[in-house]
Amino acid sequence: MALTAFNQETDSRTGDMRKLKIIALALLLQLPIAVHVFAQTDNVTPQERLRGSVTPEREWWDLLHYNLQVEFILERRRLRGSNTITFRTLKPGNKMQIDLQPPLAITKVTHGDAELRFERDGNVYWVMFEKEVPQGVEDKIEVFYEGIPTASKNPPWEGGITWGRDDLGDPFINTTCEGIGASIWWPNKDHGADEPDRGMQISVTVPENLVAVSNGRLKKTDHDVAAKKNTYHWEVVNPINNYGVNVNIGNYINLSDKYQGKNGVLDIEYWVLPHQKEAAMKQFKEVHRMLEAFEYWFGKYPFYEDGYKLVTVSYPGMEHQSSVTYGNWFRNGYLQRDPCACGVGFKFDFIIVHESAHEWFGNNISMKDAADMWIHEGFANYAENLFVEYHFGKNDAEDYVVGTRRSIRNDRPIIGTYGTNREGSGDMYPKGGNMLHTIRQIINDDEKWRSILRGLNADFRHQTVTTEQIESYITKKAGIDLSKIFDQYLRTTKIPVLKYTVSGKTVSFVYERVVPGFAMPLRVMINGKETVITPNESKQTLDYPEEIKSFEVNRNFYIQSEKTN
Numbered sequence: 001m002a003l004t005a006f007n008q009e010t011d012s013r014t015g016d017m018r019k020l021k022i023i024a025l026a027l028l029l030q031l032p033i034a035v036h037v038f039a040q041t042d043n044v045t046p047q048e049r050l051r052g053s054v055t056p057e058r059e060w061w062d063l064l065h066y067n068l069q070v071e072f073i074l075e076r077r078r079l080r081g082s083n084t085i086t087f088r089t090l091k092p093g094n095k096m097q098i099d100l101q102p103p104l105a106i107t108k109v110t111h112g113d114a115e116l117r118f119e120r121d122g123n124v125y126w127v128m129f130e131k132e133v134p135q136g137v138e139d140k141i142e143v144f145y146e147g148i149p150t151a152s153k154n155p156p157w158e159g160g161i162t163w164g165r166d167d168l169g170d171p172f173i174n175t176t177c178e179g180i181g182a183s184i185w186w187p188n189k190d191h192g193a194d195e196p197d198r199g200m201q202i203s204v205t206v207p208e209n210l211v212a213v214s215n216g217r218l219k220k221t222d223h224d225v226a227a228k229k230n231t232y233h234w235e236v237v238n239p240i241n242n243y244g245v246n247v248n249i250g251n252y253i254n255l256s257d258k259y260q261g262k263n264g265v266l267d268i269e270y271w272v273l274p275h276q277k278e279a280a281m282k283q284f285k286e287v288h289r290m291l292e293a294f295e296y297w298f299g300k301y302p303f304y305e306d307g308y309k310l311v312t313v314s315y316p317g318m319e320h321q322s323s324v325t326y327g328n329w330f331r332n333g334y335l336q337r338d339p340c341a342c343g344v345g346f347k348f349d350f351i352i353v354h355e356s357a358h359e360w361f362g363n364n365i366s367m368k369d370a371a372d373m374w375i376h377e378g379f380a381n382y383a384e385n386l387f388v389e390y391h392f393g394k395n396d397a398e399d400y401v402v403g404t405r406r407s408i409r410n411d412r413p414i415i416g417t418y419g420t421n422r423e424g425s426g427d428m429y430p431k432g433g434n435m436l437h438t439i440r441q442i443i444n445d446d447e448k449w450r451s452i453l454r455g456l457n458a459d460f461r462h463q464t465v466t467t468e469q470i471e472s473y474i475t476k477k478a479g480i481d482l483s484k485i486f487d488q489y490l491r492t493t494k495i496p497v498l499k500y501t502v503s504g505k506t507v508s509f510v511y512e513r514v515v516p517g518f519a520m521p522l523r524v525m526i527n528g529k530e531t532v533i534t535p536n537e538s539k540q541t542l543d544y545p546e547e548i549k550s551f552e553v554n555r556n557f558y559i560q561s562e563k564t565n
């Protein structure tokens with residue numbers, strides 16, 4: 001997903017104003033400037049726990065496959081369908097948690113020839129097996145459901161169904177569900193930790209004059225002449241995260257393309273509305289540039305088997321796996337804005353670059369818990385500047401990543417509350433990107449850094465992970481203990497301040513507002529010459545061979561610096 005375009009600037013400005021006022025007041029009263037680490041565990045509801053944690057009723061079975069069949073009944077804005085859930089038991093069990101949010105309702109659950117009993121508890125159903133299912137067996141149930149699903153008020157930030165019309169008045173329908181969860185439109189195990197290992201089949205029935213586009217490859221289309229309906233059968237053969245599953249319905253046409261990539265020929269499709277064809281053929285050339293840059297930085301595109309698609313929709317965009325959705329007006333920038341306010345943002349199509357970066361970070365490597373959403377958004381934000389570096393050089397990339405700092409609020413930590421489906425601060429985007437950029441400076445070896453990014457994608461391929469796994473992987477491969485850096489930027493709202501005093505041939509410096517043990521090395525320019533210093537919480541003094549006329553911290557390190565007397 002992309003950071004909300006319009007809140008981004010206005011809120012960061014008011015945020016800065018608020019911060020300035022607090023600092024001004026603190027200075028006036030000579031108070032220490034305390035920065036809070038917010039406790040976020042208050043008022044967690046039982047429903048949030050059920051949604052956000054691996055409950056005992058989820059833990060005993062491992063997802064192998066979903067087969068979702070769903071009909072979109074346009075005139076009544078209803079859905080009707082079923083999901084066949086194939087699983088392997090990790091432990092014996094007889095009670096299964098299946099998520100489906102009202103007003104949708106499960107109508108029947110079958111297990112072979114038997115019908116299973118179920119009970120509802122808000123967004124959750126408890127499905128009871130006739131008898132205990134033993135450990136180590138493969139089994140399946142079919143969950144039937146229907147109803148009027150929640151309509152999205154602000155896609156993709158508020159999920160649900162968008163029952164819209166295109167510019168020419170034809171039906172144009174999209175699903176979005178990041179955050180709120182896929183159970184807003186289909187029944188499933190709605191938690192990031194478990195993905196169907198063998199992928200998913202998505203069969204969508206729509207009126208015969210419309211086309212339904214979903215993830216993966218279109219295997220076949222059935223035409224029911226009497227009912228005047230078409231069913232589109234799509235198939236994903238790789239594991240897929242729930243929120244990455246989507247359906248888009250409209251008067252689509254398909255433009256095909258190919259890319260000669262690191263794993264051979266990648267099949268590409270652009271599903272657009274007929275009047276968008278010309279604009280799409282021009283703007284979507286960005287896809288080749290994106291693939292070239294990201295295969296260089298991150299390794300091969302992770303889903304060659306499922307192909308790559310761009311599908312036009314009525315909202316800005318979303319990282320739906322192998323079916324990236326696009327609504328960025330066929331223009332560079334992000335909804336005609338420049339995220340860095342430095343001009344570089346207009347050199348590329350933000351949605352194609354950002355949402356496709358999620359194919360590596362988000363879809364290939366997926367978070368187990370929503371509190372670790374920065375693994376998706378921090379890296380996708382960071383990928384924007386790697387794209388810029390690949391195509392336009394380091395200086396533009398640095399302008400870009402430094403420029404995006406204007407959106408950082410430091411309101412709450414980047415990591416959210418585990419086990420609750422609560423994400424951390426929106427800072428996970430620009431601050432997450434700047435943290436990774438800062439870590440690259442610490443490692444100070446571009447080839448090693450690139451091998452770490454590629455290594456993450458190879459070693460965690462098609463897996464769900466935790467922040468700790470990412471941290472320890474980077475630390476191990478870098479050969480540098482980065483734990484305090486991750487703690488500082490992911491778990492506090494504090495930005496390190498380097499206080500320094502220049503006097504003749506000496507400079508004294510110290511870090512303030514840092515976690516205990518924080519000692520990040522910095523590249524600084526003294527009289528125009530680069531020097532590495534390693535400040536910590538104790539004041540240190542550097543003797544320089546000549547009179548110090550200028551002292552400047554390299555801008556790529558995300559810290560604040562303050563000259564004192």
Ligand SMILES: [Zn+2]
Binds near residue numbers: 002003319355376377
């Ligand atoms: Zn994103």
